[in-house]
Amino acid sequence: MIVVISDIHLGADLAYAECKENLGSLEKLLKQIKAAPNVKELVIAGDLLDEWFVPATVNTYQGKDQADFVKRIAATNKGVIDAFNSIIREGKILVTYVPGNHDLTITAANVESIFPGINQARDAEQGLGTHSPADCPKMAIEHGHRYNFFCAPDPISNQDVAPGTIMPPGYFYTRIGVLSFTQNFPPAGDIMPVVTQNTSGNESQYLLFVYWNVWNRALTKYTITNKFDEKIIVTNVDGFNGAYSVNDLLPYQTTAGGLIDVNLYKGIQDTWAQRQILNHVAVNIPIAQAIANAAKSSESEDQAKNQYFLNPNSDKRIVIFGHTHDPKIIVSEDHYGQKAIYANSGTWIDHNSIANTTMNFVVVTLQNADASSQTVVKLYNFENEVVTKMAEDSLRY
Incomplete structure (x- = not known):
């Protein structure tokens, strides 16, 4: 039996961390998993240690470094960290960690520092990983951010201001969103600068207009009291130093219908194909689709199909993602017409605005040599500290 859990979002400060009320329940579930006689592996499918969900005005590392930040997360969430480590130390259940986008730049060494002996399923590139359990080679588990324009590693943009950075624009999007949350979604302190489509421009200009539209929707939803030219986004992470303004992120134009430009992530609309290659995306995702659909759960679901099931170079029959906070099981067919x-795997944040559920996890029970046996995939939640099945399906490979 393999248990998959993701999107726990442990923070260094419970004043704004997304997972606070559910910590005790998570600790209880982990103890139940440890005591279960038939669990062979526990997979953490990303977004465990949250480096993104920090208000824009807060210095994430408090003048120190990532190693100290990770240790602060461990101290703040000691009960949960201890429960994971108890499973790791006992050695009966393999605990595997796969990176997500909110822990994109957390290094393997820093994960190991608070989870000694944990198995880490990582690509050679920082911030990505896919895991196929030894007993279930037809299954792939990854976070799913690899296929998301705003969340996939971006080793191309901003190298002039932050050499070596891989931080995608979703990081800044999140920092602003958390500031809005801590300000209780106030009346907007500024007006979104209007950008109109450059009708005489090329595809690149059109794509930058699409990118602006995403930011426009975001800042309409996540209002802040601050002016957009205030240098409020304190970085000092992943090569970035100092503070940036909202305007640094927004596409702009000096003449209506004229040239559209942007400061941070300049040219990002033109590098998606190269970025996908660097991030080992098997099947190209069209750029306009990638930008416009980045916030949709359905896009991740489609990519599970396109990258795995419909990809003739893939033999995977079961794919498990996290990332969307939208727990579900969807049945389709692969390129051979097989089920x-x-x-x-949903999320463990206290309040899930994407789906009316939280404290989710997936359990996969593997088939045996009996020709009638099936590999069974079950989705559960642990709300009210009761294990409740939400969905189930099965196949034999």
Whole structure:
């Protein structure tokens, strides 16, 4: 039996961390998993240690470094960290960690520092990983951010201001969103500068207009009291230093209908194909689709199909993502017409605005030599500290 859990979002400060009320329940579930006689592996499918969900005005590392930040997360969430480590130390259940976008730049060494002996399923590139359990080679588990324009590593943009950075624009999007949350979604302190489509421009200009539209929707939803030219986004992470303004992120134009430009992530609309290659995306995702659909759960579901089930170079029949906070099981077919199962492992944040559920996890029970046995995928939640099945399906490979 393999248990998959993701999107726990442990923070260094409970004043704004997304997972606070559910910490005790998570600790209890981990103890139940440890005591279960038939669990062979516990997979953490990303977004465990949250480096993104920090208000824009807060200095994430408090003048120190990532190693100290990770240790602060461990101290703040000691009960949960201890529960994971108890499972790791006992050695009966393999605990595997796969990176997500909110822990994109957390290094393997810093994960190991608070989880000694944990198994880490990582690509050679920082911030990515896919895991196929030894007993279930037809299954792929990854966070899913690899396929997301705003959340996939970006080793191309901003190298002039932050050499070596891989931080995508979703990081800044999140920092602003958390500031809005801590300000209780106030009346907007500034007006979004209007950008109109450059009708005489090329595809690149059109794509930058699409990118502006995403930011426009975001800042309409996540209002802040601050002016957009205030240098409020304190970085000092992943090569960035100092503070940036909202305007640094927004596409702009000096003449209506004229040239559209942007400061941070300059040219990002033109590098998506190269970025996908660097991030080992098997099947190209069209750029306009990638930008416009980045916030949709359905895009992740489609990519599970396109990257795995419909990809003739893939033999995976079961794919499990996290990332979307939208727990579900979807059945489809692979490129041979065989049954395939996609599952999303949901989240453990206190208040899930994407789906009316939280404290989710997936359990995969493996088939045996009996020709009638099936590999069964079940989705559960642990709300009210009761294990409740939400969905189930099965196949034999």
